[in-house]
Amino acid sequence: MINKFKYIIAVIVTLSLSGCVKKWLDEKPDGSLAVPATIEDFRAMLDEPVTALTNSCTLCEFASDQDTITEAGWASHERSTSGNAYTWVERTPYNAIGDYTLAYKVIFTLNVALDGLEKMDGADMEVRLLKGRAYFNRGRLFAELAQMFAPPYSKESLNSEYGIPLRVNANVNEPTKRSTLGQTYERIISDIKSSAELLPNNTAFIQIPTKHAAWGYLARVYLIEQKFDSALHYAKAYLKEKSSLLDFNTLSQSAQFINPNIEMASASFCSGAPVSRLEVPKALYDQYEENDLRKYIFFKVGGAGNISFSGSYALRRTDTYTGISTDEMYLIAGECLARSGKVPEALKYLNDLSRSRYRKTEGGESTYMNRSTNDPNVALTWILKEREKQLLRRGVRWSDLRRLNTEGKFKKILTRSIAGQNYVLEPNSEKYTFPIPREVILNASIKQNPGW
Numbered sequence: 204m205i206n207k208f209k210y211i212i213a214v215i216v217t218l219s220l221s222g223c224v225k226k227w228l229d230e231k232p233d234g235s236l237a238v239p240a241t242i243e244d245f246r247a248m249l250d251e252p253v254t255a256l257t258n259s260c261t262l263c264e265f266a267s268d269q270d271t272i273t274e275a276g277w278a279s280h281e282r283s284t285s286g287n288a289y290t291w292v293e294r295t296p297y298n299a300i301g302d303y304t305l306a307y308k309v310i311f312t313l314n315v316a317l318d319g320l321e322k323m324d325g326a327d328m329e330v331r332l333l334k335g336r337a338y339f340n341r342g343r344l345f346a347e348l349a350q351m352f353a354p355p356y357s358k359e360s361l362n363s364e365y366g367i368p369l370r371v372n373a374n375v376n377e378p379t380k381r382s383t384l385g386q387t388y389e390r391i392i393s394d395i396k397s398s399a400e401l402l403p404n405n406t407a408f409i410q411i412p413t414k415h416a417a418w419g420y421l422a423r424v425y426l427i428e429q430k431f432d433s434a435l436h437y438a439k440a441y442l443k444e445k446s447s448l449l450d451f452n453t454l455s456q457s458a459q460f461i462n463p464n465i466e467m468a469s470a471s472f473c474s475g476a477p478v479s480r481l482e483v484p485k486a487l488y489d490q491y492e493e494n495d496l497r498k499y500i501f502f503k504v505g506g507a508g509n510i511s512f513s514g515s516y517a518l519r520r521t522d523t524y525t526g527i528s529t530d531e532m533y534l535i536a537g538e539c540l541a542r543s544g545k546v547p548e549a550l551k552y553l554n555d556l557s558r559s560r561y562r563k564t565e566g567g568e569s570t571y572m573n574r575s576t577n578d579p580n581v582a583l584t585w586i587l588k589e590r591e592k593q594l595l596r597r598g599v600r601w602s603d604l605r606r607l608n609t610e611g612k613f614k615k616i617l618t619r620s621i622a623g624q625n626y627v628l629e630p631n632s633e634k635y636t637f638p639i640p641r642e643v644i645l646n647a648s649i650k651q652n653p654g655w
Contacts (some may be wrong), residue, residue, distance in 0.1 A: 342394030
């Protein structure tokens with residue numbers, strides 16, 4: 204309840220502050236406006252909700268295998284970029300992509316703040332905190348953009364010139380150019396590590412990230428890079444500071460969403476009705492056992508059998524939580540340990556997490572039965588399946604599909620059938636990378652992603 208109260212207050216505060224920077228944000232960049240110069244200016248910029256909470260994962264959600272659109276709902280998506288993503292084809296031109304445009308607008312704001320803060324006393328605690336917040340959010344947005352607009356990470360492609368454009372200063376006259384894939388991930392890691400050195404151990408509000416939130420994001424990115432030792436290191440560092448799990452027996456089964464809670468370590472959301480109106484495939488819903496409380500808390504089943512998602516760690520029903528959280532760190536640690544053959548330790552993370560999600564008996568014992576095996580491949584399969592079930596609509600499924608396509612036993616062919624047409628996405632298809640908006644390609648004269 205305390206965490207929820209703090210979160211609500213934080214949002215109210217940021218909304219009240221937004222008026223003092225909204226005009227500046229809307230009008231930049233034009234080069235003639237006064238540049239913010241005080242700590243108060245930079246704090247207001249970073250407190251602005253769009254800057255503090257923005258996530259760019261809408262296309263990933265539509266393209267993943269965890270969502271479905273009804274025939275009746277298809278009309279509102281058929282000629283849009285969300286319809287493109289859902290069918291993995293360009294039904295309507297990818298001229299403008301909101302995920303791309305909004306992310307780079309926020310990155311520009313962060314760069315203005317960082318450029319100004321670099322001129323201030325680097326030992327000042329407020330300056331350090333603001334710089335840490337800016338680095339964290341810039342690294343986060345670069346990471347999210349890379350999951351959409353850069354090819355999947357691979358050691359063989361690090362020198363490929365198909366990384367994302369890396370805007371790291373507020374110079375609007377600097378030409379846009381694509382980095383290499385290696386440079387993209389080096390910048391992501393560098394920004395988030397810089398934030399970890401500057402951020403405090405605890406903050407008053409969830410939209411202000413902590414040191415362990417940065418560690419959690421490093422664990423997420425290193426997992427994408429398949430650097431499992433590093434991912435494990437940072438997941439364990441996070442869990443040393445924050446390991447408490449929600450007891451799903453204490454949650455309402457009638458609520459429209461879960462609400463902010465003790466598992467959250469940072470705040471970012473995929474906000475908007477289009478994602479919230481997506482439905483859940485019955486085949487996914489049927490994977491949850493009867494005593495698994497997520498079956499009743501994560502989902503609402505309509506009279507026509509349609510299944511909607513209600514498991515977001517959010518403030519509003521239309522928000523999809525994509526921040527760092529404790530449950531994700533349990534699963535990252537478990538996966539990395541299973542891959543290194545440390546099965547008992549891996550299964551402890553899996554069992555401890557799963558136990559908190561199952562119905563309790565009258566005596567207070569969980570009905571979950573601990574999983575046990577000596578086979579690391581079996582343990583890994585269990586943990587990856589649990590990632591799919593626990594981290595539903597959390598902004599990580601698309602990157603999971605991309606990275607797991609490199610492993611034969613986990614490759615997956617995605618299929619859709621809508622409006623009388625069938626669509627297929629093959630493993631390692633070029634369509635796992637979205638096109639850079641065509642207006643950007645035209646104006647900046649940079650290369651388009653292969654396949655588009």
